[in-house]
Amino acid sequence: MTLLHWATISPFLLAIVIPFFFKYFKRIHTGWFVMILPLVLFIYFLSLIPVTSSGEVIVRSVPWVPSLGINFDLYIDGLSLLFVLLITGIGTLVVLYSIYYLSKVKEKLNNFYVYLLMFMGAMLGVVLSDNLIVIYVFWEVTSIASSLLISYWFHREKSTYGAQKSMFITVFGGLSMLGGFSLLYVMTGTFSIREIIANVDLVTGSALFLPAMILVLLGAFTKSAQFPFHIWLPDAMEAPTPVSAYLHSATMVKAGIYLVARLTAVFGGSAEWFWIVTITGLTTLMWGSVSAIRQKDLKSILAFSTVSQLGLIMSLLGVGSAAYYFNEGDNALYTVAILAAVFHLINHATFKGSLFMTAGIIDHETGTRDIRKLGGLMTIMPVTATISLIGLASMAGLPPFNGFLSKELFFTAMLNVTEYGIFNLETFGVILPIVAWIASIFTFAYCLIMFFKTFTGKFKPEELDVDHVHEAPFGMLISPIILGLLVVLFGLFPNILAYTLIEPAMAAILPGILEPGQVFDVYIHHWHGFVPELFMTFGVVILGTLIFTTMKKWSQSGFYQGERDIFNHVYDGGYAGLINGAQGVTRVQMTGRLRDYFIYMCSFIIIILGYTIYRYDVLSFDTSNLSPIDPYMWVISIIFIGSVVSVPFINNRIGVIIVTGVVGFVVALMFVVFRAPDLALTQLLVETVTVVLFMLAFYHLPKLKKEPVNIRFNLFKLFIAVGFGAIMTLVSISAFTMGGEAGFASISDYFTENAKELAGGYNIVNVILVDFRGLDTMLEILVLGIAALAVVTLIKLRLKGSEDV
Amino acid sequence: MKQKQIKSNDVMLQTFARILILIILTFSIYLLLAGHNNPGGGFIGGLMTASALLIMYLAFDMKMIKKAIPFNFITMIGVGLLLAVGTGIATMLLGYPFLTQFFDYFHLPILGEVELTTALPFDLGVYLVVVGSALTIILTIAEDDK
Numbered sequence: 022m023t024l025l026h027w028a029t030i031s032p033f034l035l036a037i038v039i040p041f042f043f044k045y046f047k048r049i050h051t052g053w054f055v056m057i058l059p060l061v062l063f064i065y066f067l068s069l070i071p072v073t074s075s076g077e078v079i080v081r082s083v084p085w086v087p088s089l090g091i092n093f094d095l096y097i098d099g100l101s102l103l104f105v106l107l108i109t110g111i112g113t114l115v116v117l118y119s120i121y122y123l124s125k126v127k128e129k130l131n132n133f134y135v136y137l138l139m140f141m142g143a144m145l146g147v148v149l150s151d152n153l154i155v156i157y158v159f160w161e162v163t164s165i166a167s168s169l170l171i172s173y174w175f176h177r178e179k180s181t182y183g184a185q186k187s188m189f190i191t192v193f194g195g196l197s198m199l200g201g202f203s204l205l206y207v208m209t210g211t212f213s214i215r216e217i218i219a220n221v222d223l224v225t226g227s228a229l230f231l232p233a234m235i236l237v238l239l240g241a242f243t244k245s246a247q248f249p250f251h252i253w254l255p256d257a258m259e260a261p262t263p264v265s266a267y268l269h270s271a272t273m274v275k276a277g278i279y280l281v282a283r284l285t286a287v288f289g290g291s292a293e294w295f296w297i298v299t300i301t302g303l304t305t306l307m308w309g310s311v312s313a314i315r316q317k318d319l320k321s322i323l324a325f326s327t328v329s330q331l332g333l334i335m336s337l338l339g340v341g342s343a344a345y346y347f348n349e350g351d352n353a354l355y356t357v358a359i360l361a362a363v364f365h366l367i368n369h370a371t372f373k374g375s376l377f378m379t380a381g382i383i384d385h386e387t388g389t390r391d392i393r394k395l396g397g398l399m400t401i402m403p404v405t406a407t408i409s410l411i412g413l414a415s416m417a418g419l420p421p422f423n424g425f426l427s428k429e430l431f432f433t434a435m436l437n438v439t440e441y442g443i444f445n446l447e448t449f450g451v452i453l454p455i456v457a458w459i460a461s462i463f464t465f466a467y468c469l470i471m472f473f474k475t476f477t478g479k480f481k482p483e484e485l486d487v488d489h490v491h492e493a494p495f496g497m498l499i500s501p502i503i504l505g506l507l508v509v510l511f512g513l514f515p516n517i518l519a520y521t522l523i524e525p526a527m528a529a530i531l532p533g534i535l536e537p538g539q540v541f542d543v544y545i546h547h548w549h550g551f552v553p554e555l556f557m558t559f560g561v562v563i564l565g566t567l568i569f570t571t572m573k574k575w576s577q578s579g580f581y582q583g584e585r586d587i588f589n590h591v592y593d594g595g596y597a598g599l600i601n602g603a604q605g606v607t608r609v610q611m612t613g614r615l616r617d618y619f620i621y622m623c624s625f626i627i628i629i630l631g632y633t634i635y636r637y638d639v640l641s642f643d644t645s646n647l648s649p650i651d652p653y654m655w656v657i658s659i660i661f662i663g664s665v666v667s668v669p670f671i672n673n674r675i676g677v678i679i680v681t682g683v684v685g686f687v688v689a690l691m692f693v694v695f696r697a698p699d700l701a702l703t704q705l706l707v708e709t710v711t712v713v714l715f716m717l718a719f720y721h722l723p724k725l726k727k728e729p730v731n732i733r734f735n736l737f738k739l740f741i742a743v744g745f746g747a748i749m750t751l752v753s754i755s756a757f758t759m760g761g762e763a764g765f766a767s768i769s770d771y772f773t774e775n776a777k778e779l780a781g782g783y784n785i786v787n788v789i790l791v792d793f794r795g796l797d798t799m800l801e802i803l804v805l806g807i808a809a810l811a812v813v814t815l816i817k818l819r820l821k822g823s824e825d826v
Numbered sequence: 827m828k829q830k831q832i833k834s835n836d837v838m839l840q841t842f843a844r845i846l847i848l849i850i851l852t853f854s855i856y857l858l859l860a861g862h863n864n865p866g867g868g869f870i871g872g873l874m875t876a877s878a879l880l881i882m883y884l885a886f887d888m889k890m891i892k893k894a895i896p897f898n899f900i901t902m903i904g905v906g907l908l909l910a911v912g913t914g915i916a917t918m919l920l921g922y923p924f925l926t927q928f929f930d931y932f933h934l935p936i937l938g939e940v941e942l943t944t945a946l947p948f949d950l951g952v953y954l955v956v957v958g959s960a961l962t963i964i965l966t967i968a969e970d971d972k
Contacts, residue, residue: 713880784861799948
């Protein structure tokens with residue numbers, strides 16, 4: 022374990038002790054204890070910037086399951102460092118914000134911060150791990166933490182709905198991704214991303230290339246809320262606002278972006294990757310921005326806006342992957358898309374983070390987020406209004422803020438595409454900049470709606486539930502102010518990021534493009550002259566304003582009235598179908614009658630084994646090598662068979678117990694005959710204890726009723742019973758014969774030879790139990806313990822008033 | 827409860843039970859310890875102890891038994907599981923795979939040459955879980971008179 026490993030798991034460690042802080046330091050808000058950690062981590066990771074900006078990487082390895090090629094390898098390059106800085110930096114600000122947002126008296130802060138730290142640790146794990154399986158594990162932990170945080174106010178029905186939805190969708194994606202990772206392993210024989218990239222020829226030449234790519238992309242798209250999986254994100258807004266700002270705009274939803282960026286070096290350069298990622302991204306961008314303008318809830322607007330911005334970054338990564346097709350080194354024609362993606366990723370985290378926080382402040386102070394009820398807050402909440410204005414102007418793409426710069430780069434990248442002349446881009450390529458431009462118009466429009474509906478117009482105190490609306494406390498404003506300042510700072514001086522964060526990240530996304538020692542040329546500036554991008558921005562401003570000013574007209578339309586995405590019907594319908602289907606299966610399967618269960622199990626075994634025997638023709642009898650049967654064995658067998666056959670004909674319970682007891686004791690006798698004292702002893706004791714148990718259980722049961730005789734059903738039961746017995750007999754005889762024919766050594770020889778030597782015991786039965794197969798035994802006693810507890814729960818915790826069965 | 831009504835004055839049963847339980851318990855502990863080299867082991871020992879205790883429950887009334895066995899069988903399951911898992915984890919702390927068992931021969935005062943194994947605490951865990959589970963199940967069903 023190195024320092025880097027400890028840093029990665031430190032949030033989990035802190036999460037263990039947080040409940041105690043909450044319990045014993047009631048007077049201090051638990052958030053203060055939490056905040057120290059991301060702050061320290063942020064400073065630690067900042068100190069690593071010189072390493073990555075000089076093109077170095079840090080690799081730290083700890084074996085986990087080396088036999089399966091799963092190692093806890095951590096890997097810091099430009100891309101992962103950018104993400105850990107986002108995670109810890111935004112994390113610090115969000116925790117600071119939450120200290121003022123969540124009351125230390127009313128809220129269960131222990132739960133909140135445990136989940137939040139769990140998320141933070143998992144997210145660090147996702148972006149730092151080099152091993153795909155480790156990434157997968159952390160990936161699922163982020164899904165779980167996200168669901169727990171969405172349902173933090175679990176008494177609200179909407180919260181649990183949103184949590185469940187996000188869980189279903191992201192875990193579905195996670196499982197697909199695991200499938201994709203496995204296929205990558207099949208192709209390359211390693212789970213290490215670095216090694217896969219080094220052996221990328223094995224992947225590109227394989228028939229599994231496309232399936233692996235699609236499965237991995239399903240994971241990335243569900244996590245990053247890409248169309249049509251985006252529907253979980255708006256419902257995730259039921260989470261407390263600090264969570265929305267942190268997980269659902271700045272970090273977790275970018276995990277999919279991270280994965281796509283990371284695997285560009287593996288899949289990039291193919292037409293499929295280019296088109297799937299680009300089209301999904303652009304569709305998401307368009308769908309999100311159009312959906313956002315019809316939302317009335319501030320957080321819903323931001324949710325759809327996040328969806329759309331994630332689509333923007335995704336489409337840039339798709340377009341940028343063409344760099345691998347050309348492989349011409351630092352040719353800005355191809356790499357500008359990756360530059361734009363990385364830059365916009367940072368910008369989005371700053372402006373969207375601040376916007377979520379101001380939306381939270383408005384909600385906190387006015388009690389509502391409905392833009393129809395809000396208005397005129399500019400004079401009442403001047404600081405909040407200013408921060409919002411900066412954030413929204415940046416998101417809308419206005420100079421001099423950072424959003425303007427990355428949006429110009431976005432247009433440049435989309436315009437460049439038309440010059441590629443590959444992947445049918447000469448015909449369809451022109452659609453890309455057009456879609457990008459139209460989506461930007463809608464983005465501009467909803468930014469206007471959000472600002473003017475909230476802060477200008479008439480203040481409507483009668484619509485609000487709170488008496489006195491005022492500016493938020495200073496502590497709550499610190500975080501959004503810092504983010505707002507960053508928006509301005511990165512807008513005015515974008516080049517402070519250029520070679521510290523952006524270039525190393527680009528080099529990490531596109532390894533192998535540059536010659537060793539080369540760097541990408543990153544020069545971001547406001548004025549390019551009168552280029553198409555500038556005119557596109559003019560168009561966005563004019564048409565966006567037009568949409569806003571005509572809002573009165575189109576707000577009457579059905580488009581504006583509806584808010585819910587139509588894809589929710591698919592989800593809800595699918596969910597209802599799943600529940601109905603599961604209930605149907607359960608009704609058929611769980612009848613509550615032991616007899617039915619036996620019929621199912623036995624018929625299944627008969628069918629499977631019977632089919633296998635028929636299909637592979639494996640019946641064989643070898644009678645040559647059998648020992649003679651002693652006369653007393655005939656006696657034992659006849660007693661055995663006779664008592665078994667008589668059980669169904671006995672009509673009182675005591676009789677049944679006694680006869681099954683006889684069966685058990687005869688089995689014990691057989692063990693004695695075949696010289697297995699341990700088994701015989703165990704069998705005897707089990708029989709003894711079972712008889713007592715049966716007696717006790719039957720004391721509670723009603724008298725055996727005479728069942729109406731149904732000849733056909735009885736014949737069916739007879740068939741099952743005889744069939745089961747016959748099949749088992751055939752299988753064991755054949756197995757014995759075939760084992761002899763194939764020359765398999767009996768497994769008991771190994772135990773006989775090694776019991777003394779390896780385990781120091783003469784009794785091989787016991788040695789097998791405690792040593793050779795110790796894990797089996799451990800799990801068996803676990804099952805035994807669980808069974809005992811189940812009996813206690815069934816009987817002692819029975820619902821009052823329910824009928825005794 | 828049915829047993830209560832039958833047993834209260836059953837002198838014969840109680841007298842025999844006292845002797846029987848002692849013998850069975852002793853034998854069950856012998857089985858537990860002998861398991862490594864002779865027939866026996868945690869499962870068998872546990873079942874035998876359970877049957878000894880069952881005789882006790884059949885012969886005496888609850889008040890007396892509560893005094894004689896002042897612990898909870900559910901806790902016993904937990905202790906047993908912890909012991910079994912703990913033996914496995916202990917070897918992990920020394921850098922061996924989970925559940926690696928060790929044995930060696932020691933010369934102890936009075937007892938002489940003795941083989942000590944890490945399998946014994948593991949088997950003891952099995953023993954405790956078996957006794958705990960068997961009695962928990964039986965007593966829960968027996969005490970249920972609703």
